[in-house]
Amino acid sequence: MQGLLSLLLLALPTTPLPADPNLDHEITSAYAQIRNADTRSDRSVLLQALAKRLSVATPDQVSSVTDESIQNLTDLLNTDGDIGRVFASRALAAVACRAHGALPSLRATLAEVPAPEADVLPIVLAPSFSPYDHLERAIQTIENATPCLANPPQD
Numbered sequence: 001m002q003g004l005l006s007l008l009l010l011a012l013p014t015t016p017l018p019a020d021p022n023l024d025h026e027i028t029s030a031y032a033q034i035r036n037a038d039t040r041s042d043r044s045v046l047l048q049a050l051a052k053r054l055s056v057a058t059p060d061q062v063s064s065v066t067d068e069s070i071q072n073l074t075d076l077l078n079t080d081g082d083i084g085r086v087f088a089s090r091a092l093a094a095v096a097c098r099a100h101g102a103l104p105s106l107r108a109t110l111a112e113v114p115a116p117e118a119d120v121l122p123i124v125l126a127p128s129f130s131p132y133d134h135l136e137r138a139i140q141t142i143e144n145a146t147p148c149l150a151n152p153p154q155d
Contacts, residue, residue, distance in 0.1 A: 023061040024054065027069040040080050047076065047087035054094035063148035065098045076104045077109050077152070085109060085131035089138035096138075096145035103142055112133040 030050040037043040054062075073095070089106065090137035092099045113132045 008046050013018075022064065023054075023057050024069050025118060026050075026109055027065065029073040034076065034079065040083070043080055044083045046077065047091075048081060049089040050076075051087045051094065054091045057094065059097075059149045062095050062097060065095050067101060070095070070099055071102055074105045075100070077105060082113075082131045085113065086134045087109070089131070089134045091113075093138040093141040096142045097148040099142045102138065106139050106142070112141065 008152055027050070028048060028052075034043050034046045034050070044062070073088055073091050076091070078084060078086055079088065089109075092102050092106065110132065113135060115132050116130045
């Protein structure tokens with residue numbers, strides 16, 4: 001199953017989200033687009049684009065992310081099974097200094113996902129997209145994150 005998921009994720013075209021100087025607005029907009037997407041394929045493309053966008057955000061942009069946006073990213077962990085777990089955990093890791101509030105949800109999701117079996121050899125030569133590994137890495141990244149450079153905006 002993981003090999004098939006790996007191939008599916010590698011074959012997905014990437015549709016970049018339009019750049020917005022307000023990262024918080026981008027997250028809110030992407031969240032709405034993902035929730036309103038008609039197909040699993042559309043949602044996975046949008047999830048991947050959001051994770052990629054957040055991975056290149058500047059520290060100033062990340063510090064502007066609000067708790068509401070972190071909650072939206074956390075909600076995406078439950079979107080379309082493993083695909084949501086992989087890309088939402090990547091997105092949360094990308095904004096790690098603001099994502100400490102997501103740790104309980106990440107840990108709960110990690111507890112629900114079976115750990116990859118070390119004695120099973122991969123059938124496919126594609127890199128593994130185990131949600132367990134991504135969740136584990138996101139938790140470590142967030143736990144080790146230093147505080148954001150600037151204070152988040154007050155609502």
